[in-house]
Amino acid sequence: xxxxxxxxxxxxxxxxxxxxxxxxxxxxxxxxxxxxxxxxxxxxxxxxxxxxxxxxxxxxxxxxxxxxxxxxxxxxxxxxxxxxxxxxxxxxxxxxxxxxxxxxxxxxxxxxxxxxxxxxxxxxxxxxxxxxxxxxxxxxxxxxxxxxxxxxxxxxxxxxxxxxxxxxxxxxxxxxxxxxxxxxxxxxxxxxxxxxxxxxxxxxxxxxxxxxxxxxxxxxxxxxxxxxxxxxxxxxxxxxxxxxxxxxxxxxxxx
Amino acid sequence: xxxxxxxxxxxxxxxxxxxxxxxxxxxxxxxxxxxxxxxxxxxxxxxxxxxxxxxxxxxxxxxxxxxxxxxxxxxxxxxxxxxxxxxxxxxxxxxxxxxxxxxxxxxxxxxxxxxxxxxxxxxxxxxxxxxxxxxxxxxxxxxxxxxxxxxxxxxxxxxxxxxxxxxxxxxxxxxxxxxxxxxxxxxxxxxxxxxxxxxxxxxxxxxxxxxxxxxxxxxxxxxxxxxxxxxxxxxxxxxxxxxxxxxxxxxxxxxxxxxxxxxxxxxxxxxxxxxxxxx
Numbered sequence: 001x002x003x004x005x006x007x008x009x010x011x012x013x014x015x016x017x018x019x020x021x022x023x024x025x026x027x028x029x030x031x032x033x034x035x036x037x038x039x040x041x042x043x044x045x046x047x048x049x050x051x052x053x054x055x056x057x058x059x060x061x062x063x064x065x066x067x068x069x070x071x072x073x074x075x076x077x078x079x080x081x082x083x084x085x086x087x088x089x090x091x092x093x094x095x096x097x098x099x100x101x102x103x104x105x106x107x108x109x110x111x112x113x114x115x116x117x118x119x120x121x122x123x124x125x126x127x128x129x130x131x132x133x134x135x136x137x138x139x140x141x142x143x144x145x146x147x148x149x150x151x152x153x154x155x156x157x158x159x160x161x162x163x164x165x166x167x168x169x170x171x172x173x174x175x176x177x178x179x180x181x182x183x184x185x186x187x188x189x190x191x192x193x194x195x196x197x198x199x200x201x202x203x204x205x206x207x208x209x210x211x212x213x214x215x216x217x218x219x220x221x222x223x224x225x226x227x228x229x230x231x232x233x234x235x236x237x238x239x240x241x242x243x244x245x246x247x248x249x250x251x252x253x254x255x
Numbered sequence: 256x257x258x259x260x261x262x263x264x265x266x267x268x269x270x271x272x273x274x275x276x277x278x279x280x281x282x283x284x285x286x287x288x289x290x291x292x293x294x295x296x297x298x299x300x301x302x303x304x305x306x307x308x309x310x311x312x313x314x315x316x317x318x319x320x321x322x323x324x325x326x327x328x329x330x331x332x333x334x335x336x337x338x339x340x341x342x343x344x345x346x347x348x349x350x351x352x353x354x355x356x357x358x359x360x361x362x363x364x365x366x367x368x369x370x371x372x373x374x375x376x377x378x379x380x381x382x383x384x385x386x387x388x389x390x391x392x393x394x395x396x397x398x399x400x401x402x403x404x405x406x407x408x409x410x411x412x413x414x415x416x417x418x419x420x421x422x423x424x425x426x427x428x429x430x431x432x433x434x435x436x437x438x439x440x441x442x443x444x445x446x447x448x449x450x451x452x453x454x455x456x457x458x459x460x461x462x463x464x465x466x467x468x469x470x471x472x473x474x475x476x477x478x479x480x481x482x483x484x485x486x487x488x489x490x491x492x493x494x495x496x497x498x499x500x501x502x503x504x505x506x507x508x509x510x511x512x513x514x515x516x517x518x519x520x521x522x523x524x525x526x527x528x529x530x531x532x533x534x
């Protein structure tokens with residue numbers, strides 16, 4: 001059965017579910033970005049970022065990044081920082097803020113990728129009660145301004161800002177869980193739909209990659225790309241059940 | 256009616272602090288490790304170990320890969336600048352393994368107490384409460400054995416451990432021009448406020464950076480106490496705290512003596528800077 005044989009009404013409905021309902025976390029990220037950008041202006045810095053641990057537990061990734069220069073934030077978001085050999089990692093581990101000036105080769109990998117040089121740096125833990133959710137970083141002054149280190153008032157501001165960022169991150173985490181549940185519900189609905197079609201002699205079969213890519217289910221799976229490996233495995237297993245094939249792991253690797 | 260200020264000649268104590276070098280004082284630094292070969296440390300680092308996971312528990316093993324973050328090296332550099340003859344011993348409890356940090360801290364602290372160090376610099380802490388009772392027992396054990404623990408307060412003014420415990424010296428940060436200046440806030444969990452705003456300190460690779468945070472105020476007090484301990488090696492943690500309280504207005508005292516602004520420059524020795532400030 002080819003993709004175009006899916007009843008269009010059903011495809012539309014699934015697409016609505018995955019494209020609209022399933023993208024709330026993107027909106028939350030946009031809002032976190034707006035919060036950080038506003039904070040960046042208050043802090044009078046060129047760059048601000050929100051780093052969170054990766055599922056491997058060894059690295060921090062840039063979940064949100066804002067920069068006064070266009071295009072830089074996207075490059076920064078591609079970077080990751082080892083927890084055991086970075087100031088941000090030290091802040092994440094200890095929950096203690098650190099400000100550093102004249103760092104020179106402080107962040108060589110990020111600087112190499114952005115082509116910029118880190119001169120002043122402030123890393124503040126994002127704390128939710130006893131839990132360290134991540135690290136907020138503030139880097140350099142905007143172009144044209146002298147590299148004046150962050151002062152005590154700005155450091156105090158960063159602490160307030162990270163309190164708000166913690167609330168935002170917690171919200172983001174909850175929304176991601178809800179999206180995961182939504183994806184599972186959508187998969188279950190599709191499974192029921194497939195069963196109904198089967199009774200009428202037209203069971204959709206996930207026979208080839210083209211079909212899978214174009215199916216709303218694949219979109220749902222792609223929406224899960226921010227999940228941890230375990231969650232992706234779980235989702236992949238759900239898809240395997242749905243497709244009644246053993247190839248779900250291969251799908252997972254595409255996510 | 257007398258008070259303790261009338262009983263202790265603080266100017267005489269300050270003379271001892273000025274001339275103390277930390278000689279004979281053994282300081283443990285529980286941190287991210289120390290780059291022992293950094294020129295600023297001048298052979299003061301006697302040993303480098305780490306608390307490493309071993310199955311379900313931890314073990315201590317020597318390390319030679321220095322400091323991968325730079326935090327511990329900065330702390331060691333500040334202590335060495337203030338107490339140049341103190342022996343520094345590094346125990347890495349942060350880094351390498353991002354898991355079990357509180358357990359690593361506990362094991363590191365246990366090691367430092369059992370090794371009988373004079374001082375332990377703890378520019379770290381945790382806001383988690385799960386292991387508070389274990390930490391408190393260790394901090395009390397140190398107090399009774401005469402090991403002085405100096406711990407950084409939380410930068411965000413949250414309650415953190417071990418800084419919250421009364422039997423150690425907890426340090427907050429503020430900007431002081433004189434690296435030996437501090438304030439004493441009697442009756443508060445974090446009693447000492449020391450210099451911790453943009454402190455110029457060694458960084459891995461033989462470099463220097465400016466650091467801000469309570470983490471960098473803490474080694475200032477460790478260095479100061481090392482000076483005191485080198486002159487009065489038998490002082491107990493209680494007596495050291497009392498002495499700190501007596502010296503609480505030292506900053507004002509220095510200003511009254513016409514002290515100028517003294518910056519901690521890497522090329523200038525602190526002793527020279529303090530002599531200059533006192534002259």
